[in-house]
Amino acid sequence: MAHEHGHGDGADEVTLEVGTPKGLFTGIFPKTAKVEDVIAAAVNAKGIDSGESLELVYNGVVLQPVQRTLVSFGLAGTVNLELVATGSGV
Amino acid sequence: MATAGELVFEEQFGHLREIAASREWPLERVFILGMKARDGSQYWLLVDCSDYPALPPAWHWYNLATKLLDQLADAPKGSGFLHSSGRICAPWNRLAYKKIDPNGPHDDWDLPNWMTNPKTGDCRTLSAMALRIHVELGSERYQGRMG
Numbered sequence A: 001m002a003h004e005h006g007h008g009d010g011a012d013e014v015t016l017e018v019g020t021p022k023g024l025f026t027g028i029f030p031k032t033a034k035v036e037d038v039i040a041a042a043v044n045a046k047g048i049d050s051g052e053s054l055e056l057v058y059n060g061v062v063l064q065p066v067q068r069t070l071v072s073f074g075l076a077g078t079v080n081l082e083l084v085a086t087g088s089g090v
Numbered sequence B: 001m002a003t004a005g006e007l008v009f010e011e012q013f014g015h016l017r018e019i020a021a022s023r024e025w026p027l028e029r030v031f032i033l034g035m036k037a038r039d040g041s042q043y044w045l046l047v048d049c050s051d052y053p054a055l056p057p058a059w060h061w062y063n064l065a066t067k068l069l070d071q072l073a074d075a076p077k078g079s080g081f082l083h084s085s086g087r088i089c090a091p092w093n094r095l096a097y098k099k100i101d102p103n104g105p106h107d108d109w110d111l112p113n114w115m116t117n118p119k120t121g122d123c124r125t126l127s128a129m130a131l132r133i134h135v136e137l138g139s140e141r142y143q144g145r146m147g
Helices: A035-046 B004-023 B111-116 B126-138
Strands: A013-020 A023-030 A054-058 A077-085 B030-036 B042-048 B058-062
Touching (some): A013 A035, A013 B126, A077 B126, B042 B126
Antiparallel strands (some): A054 A077, B030 B042
């Protein structure tokens, strides 16, 4: 379960600062948390209407599949992520 | 969390908006936003939010030094989203509509109904739009500056 705000000092935790459609969500998660857990926590905390699929992005790379853990993507310490509504044009 | 300065700005701008509306003074809602791409290139956007959210914002690529808007040299390339026209191709960008901007890629989208355009998806807040652009600049699709 995520803790909001503060900083994760433990080696087994990662602090995520997630830009969301409704502002910034900060949470401390176990490294073994899944990407889908982070998305759910951010959506819940910020009251985001998640009618469309949202993707979590790190340095331009979509973190998929969402069942993978944070540590499996090499996330550690404090990390900036983006929760993106995938709608776009073309 | 908003800073004290931001809160003051919002409060004072809100007051000015009330006065401007009552006197029919034109008052633009414009902000400038800077982002770095994955190659370290700095891009600037001037975002005109007048009539937002009835109409989508106009996301102009911007040159902070020359103050010029919509120059190809100041626009990124690399995907249909970072369109070769130099316009961000999304229903939530007013400049994507040809009837607004002759270089806009689309004459088949309905401007007043931009929020319900399926291509808009959940990109219905300024934060969501800015994040979407930033993700594109950081992705492997990004291929540098257009001009």
